[in-house]
Amino acid sequence: MKKKYTYLAALVIATQLLGSCKKDLDVNPQNRILLENYYKTEADAFAALVSVYDRFGFQASGLYDKVAIMDVASDDQVAGGGSATDINDLQVVSNYSLSANVGPQGYLWNRGYSGIFRANTLLQKIDGINMDAGKKARIAAETKTLRAIFYFDLVRFFKNIPLITGIVDPNDLYNVVQAAPAEVYALIEKDLTEAIPGLPNTVVAAENGRITKGAAQALLGKVYLWEKKYQQAADQLQIVNGPTPGQANPTYGYKLIPNFGDLFKTTNKFNSESILEIVHSANSLGGWGDAGASEGNLLSIIAGPRGYAALTTTAPDYHTGYGFLSFYKSFFDLIHFDPRNKATVANLDSLKTNGIANYQNSFNNTGYFLEKFAGRVSNRTTQPSATIDLNFPHDIYEIRLADTYLLEAEALLSAGANVSAGSRAYQLLNAVRARVALNPVAVTMDNIEKERRLELAGEGHRWLDLVRWGKAASALAFKGFVAGKHEVFPIPQSELNNTKLQQNKEWGGTK
Numbered sequence: 249m250k251k252k253y254t255y256l257a258a259l260v261i262a263t264q265l266l267g268s269c270k271k272d273l274d275v276n277p278q279n280r281i282l283l284e285n286y287y288k289t290e291a292d293a294f295a296a297l298v299s300v301y302d303r304f305g306f307q308a309s310g311l312y313d314k315v316a317i318m319d320v321a322s323d324d325q326v327a328g329g330g331s332a333t334d335i336n337d338l339q340v341v342s343n344y345s346l347s348a349n350v351g352p353q354g355y356l357w358n359r360g361y362s363g364i365f366r367a368n369t370l371l372q373k374i375d376g377i378n379m380d381a382g383k384k385a386r387i388a389a390e391t392k393t394l395r396a397i398f399y400f401d402l403v404r405f406f407k408n409i410p411l412i413t414g415i416v417d418p419n420d421l422y423n424v425v426q427a428a429p430a431e432v433y434a435l436i437e438k439d440l441t442e443a444i445p446g447l448p449n450t451v452v453a454a455e456n457g458r459i460t461k462g463a464a465q466a467l468l469g470k471v472y473l474w475e476k477k478y479q480q481a482a483d484q485l486q487i488v489n490g491p492t493p494g495q496a497n498p499t500y501g502y503k504l505i506p507n508f509g510d511l512f513k514t515t516n517k518f519n520s521e522s523i524l525e526i527v528h529s530a531n532s533l534g535g536w537g538d539a540g541a542s543e544g545n546l547l548s549i550i551a552g553p554r555g556y557a558a559l560t561t562t563a564p565d566y567h568t569g570y571g572f573l574s575f576y577k578s579f580f581d582l583i584h585f586d587p588r589n590k591a592t593v594a595n596l597d598s599l600k601t602n603g604i605a606n607y608q609n610s611f612n613n614t615g616y617f618l619e620k621f622a623g624r625v626s627n628r629t630t631q632p633s634a635t636i637d638l639n640f641p642h643d644i645y646e647i648r649l650a651d652t653y654l655l656e657a658e659a660l661l662s663a664g665a666n667v668s669a670g671s672r673a674y675q676l677l678n679a680v681r682a683r684v685a686l687n688p689v690a691v692t693m694d695n696i697e698k699e700r701r702l703e704l705a706g707e708g709h710r711w712l713d714l715v716r717w718g719k720a721a722s723a724l725a726f727k728g729f730v731a732g733k734h735e736v737f738p739i740p741q742s743e744l745n746n747t748k749l750q751q752n753k754e755w756g757g758t759k
Contacts, residue, residue: 287373290383296370297387300394301457303363305526308355309540311550312338314401315644315708316573317352322710323723324579324701325618328572328610330554338572344728348741348755353405357740360402361412367395368414389446392439393464397646399439400471403432404712407736408752408759411435422747426759433475440468449500456518456527462488462500463524466647473655474716478663485656486672488523493653493672494679496520502649504683509591511648512620514627514641523647530629530641539638547573548623548640553596555608563605566594567623567636571610573706580616583702587684592705594619618706650680650703658696667691693717 286292307313312335320327320342327342329335337352339345346353370391374384402409411427413435447461466488472481490497497503503520510516518525527543534542552569575593583589597615599605621642629639645651653676660673667673669688677696678688680703689695700713714720721731738755751757 287370287377289377290379293370293374293377293379293384293387296366296373297390300363300366300370300391303359303366304394304397305528305543306359306363307540307542307546308337308352309538310335310337310352310355311539311546311570312352312355313546313644314356314359315706316547316550317341317356318708318711319573319618319706321724322714323576323727324705324710325573325575326612326614328574328612328614329550329570331611334570334611335550335572342727344724344730344734346738348738348744348751351737353737354740354742356401356405356737357743360398361410363398364395364412365415367391367398368412371395372415385446386448389443389464390459392443393447393459393467396436396439396443396464396467396471399432399436400467400474403429403436404474404715405737406739406752408739408750410749425748426750433471436471437468440464440471444468453518457525459524460500462497462502463647466523466652469652469659470647470655473659476662478659482656482659482663482665485652485659488652489649489656489676493675494682504649504653504679506683508588508684511645512591512642514643517643521649522643522645523649523652524645525648526644526646528641528643530627530639531631531634532639533631533633534638535635536638542635542638544629544634544639545621545642545644546638547618547621547644548642549637551618552622553594553607553617554610555606556596557606558604559606560604563599564594565625566605567625567628567640569623571608571613571617573618574610574612574614575616575618575705577614577616579705580614583705586702587686588702588705590619592619592702593617594622620706645707650683651700651709653677653680654696654700654703657691658693661691661693661696 287296316338319325320338327335327338333339336350340351371388374388377384407429408426409432410424411432412424416424444461444464447459447464449461451458451460465484469481469484469488472484488497488500488502490502494504501520502523505511505519505521511519511521528545529543532543534544539546550570550572552566554569554571556566556568558565580593583592594617595615596605596607596617600607623640627641628636631639657673657676661667665673673691677691677699680699681688697717701710704710714723715735720735721729733754736752736754739749739751743749744751750759752759
């Protein structure tokens with residue numbers, strides 16, 4: 249669910265939390281709907297909910313999002329682009345030269361805290377709205393789940409963060425302090441466990457994109473895994489994955505789709521493997537004045553090959569892009585003979601060598617581009633007033649079933665469960681492999697890690713996995729990653745100025 253409604257300007261009055269903190273904070277009330285005059289009707293509540301979802305799908309005006317940041321931070325992909333400073337926020341993550349003043353951390357921080365502010369406001373106001381009790385409970389449950397998503401990202405990226413559960417008076421913004429990570433995780437768990445009973449098992453087509461019970465349970469399972477609560481993670485993920493791996497979940501209908509490549513077709517949104525996805529549209533009116541406001545998927549334009557030109561009728565119909573998020577040759581060599589290769593990697597090097605198509609080299613060019621979300625002529629917008637480059641319709645999977653299958657297998661292994669041939673963990677891991685006609689393998693961490701790398705490549709998981717496994721330092725040393733520092737992002741300097749927030753000790757602070 250994205251920007252389908254007119255949002256309340258009042259919801260962003262005081263916050264991107266501290267995102268523009270200045271002593272002379274000026275809020276111009278002209279043409280704004282004041283909080284005390286809103287939250288009166290069911291329509292108000294729903295519009296406010298949409299505004300929270302808006303932050304979930306928020307992209308930076310610099311043409312990137314969370315997935316792009318995580319991709320270039322990993323050992324599988326490089327920033328690329330037109331030069332060493334093109335979309336510099338991605339470059340400095342890719343080569344680990346970011347600082348408190350330079351990098352994409354401001355986007356990550358503001359996305360999270362503006363979403364939290366909107367969620368907190370809605371949760372505080374919804375009890376006073378006269379509306380159907382069931383609809384009210386559902387909206388509150390969705391809002392708590394979204395708040396949990398925002399906090400889960402923030403605590404993983406920054407570790408020491410403010411924990412805010414109500415509306416902060418603008419005069420008190422500068423006095424906010426950080427909470428211990430354990431307190432943040434406790435709120436995440438609380439929000440999700442309270443939300444789950446109020447969410448529907450499934451939604452009708454008109455509600456696609458709204459959070460379901462399975463999505464909240466999958467998220468809770470991921471949270472438990474990050475906290476190393478392995479048995480709790482396995483128990484929660486089993487509810488999502490169903491009683492028999494490889495078969496449809498009888499409660500939620502989740503099932504691996506037969507063809508891996510079909511996951512990334514723009515005509516196949518909300519398929520049986522989708523648990524939670526960020527919705528994008530080809531028909532947004534967002535333009536270059538504020539690219540981040542577009543409903544289109546910005547990954548599609550930045551990941552496409554630069555200066556692409558088809559030379560034969562058999563050439564793929566890629567739309568010329570900006571040449572970012574290229575795969576390293578080492579990753580291409582790993583996936584080359586895997587059945588998921590063609591749907592994952594756009595091999596422009598081969599197309600050029602064989603005279604099928606041509607393209608211009610990117611910075612640090614490898615020739616291997618991200619196929620999963622690359623924009624194509626066949627899925628360009630047909631809206632006459634839409635900006636083509638900013639309006640590709642690929643959705644992004646926040647959580648999909650192959651991800652949760654592999655997470656449950658990992659949780660079971662880590663919990664000391666039986667993982668021998670025929671066990672549940674064995675069935676989970678090998679259901680993902682069977683979907684692409686690969687033979688079964690034993691349940692080991694090495695095999696799970698490799699499977700996640702190949703299955704989820706380019707979807708924003710690899711860096712977080714490496715950090716969670718404690719393997720980021722060794723895997724990313726060649727990119728400049730410093731152990732004991734780059735496992736977290738620096739808190740943006742703008743958030744530290746004139747506030748009580750303290751920089752993470754990994755970045756020279758005291759927190």
